[in-house]
Every structure is written in C-alpha cells, then in structure tokens.
Amino acid sequence: MIKLENVVLDSLEQMKFIIEGMRNPMNSWEKSDSGIGCDDHLCRSHCAFSPEWCGNTQRYVVGLNDHSLMQRLSNAGTEHRKYMRMMPVYVRITAPLYWWKEFDTYKVGTVANSCSTMHKIQEKEFTLDDFSHEHLDIRTRKILEETIKALNDYRYIYINYNPDDFEIKGCPSKKDIWWQMIQLLPSSYNQTRNVMMNYEVLANIYRQRKNHKLDEWREFCKWIESLPYSEMITGKEDSDNE
Incomplete structure (x- = not known):
C-alpha cells in the first residue's frame, strides 16, 4: 500500500x-x-x-x-x-x-x-489498517493479527506503567516494555x-x-x-x- x-x-x-x-x-x-x-x-x-x-x-x-x-x-x-x-x-x-x-x-x-516511530509508537492503538496487508493469505493475516494484539498488550502496559507490577509483568523497566513494541513491529507498518x-x-x-x-x-x-x-x-x- x-x-x-x-x-x-x-x-x-x-x-x-x-x-x-x-x-x-x-x-x-x-x-x-x-x-x-x-x-x-x-x-x-x-x-x-x-x-x-x-x-x-x-x-x-x-x-x-x-x-x-x-x-x-x-x-x-x-x-x-x-x-x-x-x-x-x-x-x-x-x-x-x-x-x-x-x-x-x-x-x-x-x-x-x-x-516518529521511536517517540510516538505508543500514541494510538494499533489496528490492521496501520499495516500493508493486501497480499497476505489467511494464515499470515492471522499471524499479523496476533502480532497486533501483542503490540496493543504491551502498549497498554506501557501507557499504564506501574513500577509495582514489575514482578507480575516480568518487565524490569518501562524502556524494556518499549523495546517489545519497537522490535516486534513488522516492516509492513x-x-x-x-x-x-x-x-x-x-x-x-x-x-x-x-x-x-x-x-x-x-x-x-x-x-x-x-x-x-x-x-x-x-x-x-x-x-x-x-
């Protein structure tokens, strides 16, 4: 696209x-x-x-x-x-x-x-329309949808960051949560x-x-x-x- x-x-x-x-x-x-x-x-x-x-x-x-x-x-x-x-x-x-x-x-x-992806990746919720996906088949589209769900899960944790949740979420810092979004983001974004x-x-x-x-x-x-x-x-x- x-x-x-x-x-x-x-x-x-x-x-x-x-x-x-x-x-x-x-x-x-x-x-x-x-x-x-x-x-x-x-x-x-x-x-x-x-x-x-x-x-x-x-x-x-x-x-x-x-x-x-x-x-x-x-x-x-x-x-x-x-x-x-x-x-x-x-x-x-x-x-x-x-x-x-x-x-x-x-x-x-x-x-x-x-x-900016670096500074504003968490600005809005991820949706399928944020990605180029016109050539994906049923299986790969499902994988993308699961990736989007994971991105939104980490986005929610990031914007609702609470240091007391460290042990529960397994993320030692807010920046580590940010890394999950940055490195998981597909090139179709x-x-x-x-x-x-x-x-x-x-x-x-x-x-x-x-x-x-x-x-x-x-x-x-x-x-x-x-x-x-x-x-x-x-x-x-x-x-x-x-």
Whole structure:
C-alpha cells in the first residue's frame, strides 16, 4: 500500500526563473515563449499575454520552444538537464517500512520529515489498517493479527506503567516494555513522511524502479507519470506538445 497526497509543485515565479536559467548557457532568452496562460492551444498565444481574454484556469504554461529545449536537454543526460534539479516536488507519502527502506537509497536531492516511530509508537492503538496487508493469505493475516494484539498488550502496559507490577509483568523497566513494541513491529507498518524531491531525483527513481516487483514502486512511478511535464522524467513524448 502507498498513498501520495498534498502534492505541491513549483510556483509561477519559480518556473519563470527555471526557464530563464535554462537558457543562460546560450543567451537565448529571446526565444522563450512561456508565460501565464492555459492549455487550450487555440488561445494560448493570446491568454499568455492577456489573461482576461481567456475564461480557462490560468497557470504557467511552458511554450513550444521552451518545451522542445527542455526535452532535448533532458534526453542529453544529467550533465545537460540542470534545470530539472531546480524543479521541486513536495508530497506527503504513507507507505510501509519495507518500502521506505528502499526509498532511503535516494539521499541526494531529497529531504523528509517523518512521523516518529521511536517517540510516538505508543500514541494510538494499533489496528490492521496501520499495516500493508493486501497480499497476505489467511494464515499470515492471522499471524499479523496476533502480532497486533501483542503490540496493543504491551502498549497498554506501557501507557499504564506501574513500577509495582514489575514482578507480575516480568518487565524490569518501562524502556524494556518499549523495546517489545519497537522490535516486534513488522516492516509492513505504514509510516507517513512529508518529502521534498526534484525532477532529476524522480528521473533516477523512474528509470530504476518502474518495473520493480513491489506494487508500491510501480504505483509511485504511475504517480510520476501524472505530474506536469512528466515526459522530461520518463522520456515519453507529451502529445499536448507535439
């Protein structure tokens, strides 16, 4: 299971700045044809300069000249497509720990703030929905349910900690109770992180993970394909810009 939400992309000012910088090496700023507009080809040339002329939703539209240059630079390789490192993507991801373990391979160009397992594992009661379990059969699902029950038993002891119960519970300290939850927690436990990446990072991920055996990676790559100008990442031509 993976959930991607609260996506935040570059602003109008950022896109203008990115495209301006992309044209710096050749001093070709006069060839730029991007601006505020909409996706309607019939009115793009008008609404890019007169937004009141168009009733469609306005946003920064990459012009055909700029789009062509972006695609050529993208196809030329990482040393030429520096503009992609300047295109940020923010997203809130909920995914199992076994997926996050692989995501953590991507250290350069990423920043993440995660919900803390170390400090907040006892914050709420564990439920089946806290874990990715869509592929479990009857037997393994039963094992997970028993594990969840054990986690909740130790959670109850932890939050109702009483030193006088040491001998009865067999736990010499509150931290030992905490260890029972931390080391018993399955890797299918879902953790949420707010992540910052950029288009270059996403290009590396897409190339390496699009055919991965984990459903989560394939779903992540489908999400990449849904981003604006994802053809810069995937190498697939965008029919809207042909």
